[in-house]
Amino acid sequence: MESLVQPLSVYRNLGLVAQSKWEFFLDNVTSDPYHLWIVANVIILFVFFFGYGGLFVLMDVTNKPNFMRKYKVQPGTNEPLSLEKFGKAMKVILFNHFVIGYPMTHGLYLFMKDVDVRELPAFHTIVLQFIGCIILQEIVFYYSHRMLHHKRIYKYIHKKHHEWTAPVSWTAVYCHPIEHVVANMGAVYIGIFLMKLHVVTTWIWLIVTIIKTINDHSGYNLPFCSTVDFHDYHHEIFIKNFGVTGLLDKFHGTHAVKAAKKTTRNSARKTK
Template sequence: MTVLNTAQALWARLVATHDPHTIDFVGTLIIQFIFWWIPCILFVFLDSIAPSFSAKHKIQPAPKQPSANDILHSVLVCIRNQVIVFALHAALLYASSAKGRSPSIRVDASFPTVQEFTYHIAVSVLAREVLFYTSHRIFHWRPLYRRFHKTHHKFTAPVAFSSQYAHPVEHLMANVLPILLPPLLLGSHILTMWVFVAFQLIETSTVHSGYDFFAGAAKKHDRHHERFEVYYGGIGLLDYVFGTDEREGPRRDKKE
């Protein structure tokens, strides 16, 4: 039996022996822990784990780095935001279960086909870029910036935990929904959604890490925290289309 066949058999047994709502909730919680909490912790302690590697790749100089108290505060805010999201998730799943309905996401005993998986991931990446870019730019509108988004921009030199350091309204509207809506609207398999969510969690922790990884993506997002009016998107597609990258050379910083 191949590794894939073994994995499919284990997954089919899990689906057959557990409530799909429980699989949805617990699995998503595990994805959050593995692909966001662990990378964030590793990035924060990279100075101690690999000091020479850290010094080589750190973007901002030491005087601009947030204090230990700032980082601890960001952790507490992230926990608050995640508690809100998972409480809403649990409430929706409970309501669905009480009415005898399946979860909004598809929990099948079989794996998604390669064709479906590839198509849904590709569409989800593009849809998330549109939703995130749009919502991010809206939150930079001055009244909304001052009321909501200014919280996230407290970190002019981002650290990994600042990726979910945000006002709860912004966290739901600009961070969570742009990731969850595409697979939900596509009717994706839950495994497809988990892969997509895992990628997005790694991406956001990395680009906020303060280290220049992912082919300059972290440096670009660092520039956004420094200058405000550039690099609103995730993969850079709409920044290119709408000219909010830095192709035209240095621009005057926008003070919010």
């Protein structure tokens, strides 16, 4: 029994430390809901989407450093990236972020601004709500994405996102505005809205989802992000891997793994 008491008191103490730091932030930096929900959201967008994602863009534009070439999911694509093609895509990307995304974030703020932010949620609450967000995102993204692939509507909306058969990090949001509202932002915001997430949980969720979508579209399969192949392969073959986690793809039989090992085996056979 005693062995349980100690970890529990450490857990409680860590919670108290986090709570006091958070209260210090609210009292000395800002507790204005506009700053917490909108300004912070914009900062997260610039740091993680444009900043972190920009590193991949830089590697694509310069085709450097050389040691990164071995991580390319589709070697030979965007090596180097066509600035003309990417410049056109940037207009759509910026439009989606600022003309579509910003009002949606403002809408979220109007729903969330009265949620009490002073008390931090317990760590286990954050974990459970995080799982809830992942499940809701998977449901909304998988079914809306599959619907967007329906032959009657594909060419009107989703075809745009698939112009990049070998995606580049920022092309994660190169898509029709309707797709951006439903499949991208809708799928991410639904959990925040339905579970009335604390603003700190919201920040963590937004950072994780931005990093994931940037990785998934980066075109680089780095050792620490094992899921890149999954969505990149969707861009390559169109008819498989519609979800985010792969769970609903496994359930519906639309899950596919790129035959990387087969290629290695073939090339090993050739070298024999």
